Amino acid sequence: MGTSILRFLNVIMVALLAGISFGIWIGFNPSDLSASAYIEQQQNMLNSLRVLLVALVIFTTLVTILSAYLQKINILSFISLLIAAGLLIGCILITRFGNKPIDDVVLTWTKDSIPTNWTELRDKWWSFHILRTTAELLALFIITWTSIKKEDQQAI
Numbered sequence: 001m002g003t004s005i006l007r008f009l010n011v012i013m014v015a016l017l018a019g020i021s022f023g024i025w026i027g028f029n030p031s032d033l034s035a036s037a038y039i040e041q042q043q044n045m046l047n048s049l050r051v052l053l054v055a056l057v058i059f060t061t062l063v064t065i066l067s068a069y070l071q072k073i074n075i076l077s078f079i080s081l082l083i084a085a086g087l088l089i090g091c092i093l094i095t096r097f098g099n100k101p102i103d104d105v106v107l108t109w110t111k112d113s114i115p116t117n118w119t120e121l122r123d124k125w126w127s128f129h130i131l132r133t134t135a136e137l138l139a140l141f142i143i144t145w146t147s148i149k150k151e152d153q154q155a156i
Helices: 002-027 035-070 075-106 118-148
Strands: none
Touching: 002 035, 002 118, 035 075, 035 118, 075 118
């Protein structure tokens, strides 16, 4: 019973995480924005979602690792969930060493202090975001598949 609840929680958490990132990918492509519109949009997004997404990805990664541990008797589920956890750890690393340094700079900008290379930073951030979202979506697919596959398919 506890494993079923944890698997359900795991799917919900990774779906929330991937859904938020996918929504940003589809709805907030900054490529056609003016500098001032980009700064306003990006700063608003960062101030609204930064803490939530960090907490969500860490919690989801821990739930995925715990879920893998509780299903260790089933080698296919165990390995699949460890791969999903690895993807989520990759998201944490992409965010920490890719997006966050750019975020920290963008949060200091004003309409009057836009650097000349702002589009380079914007495009670099966007590439990291797409990479991170792709990893989250792959983790979502793996976790969901592991949670919904029939019990008779779990034994190897």
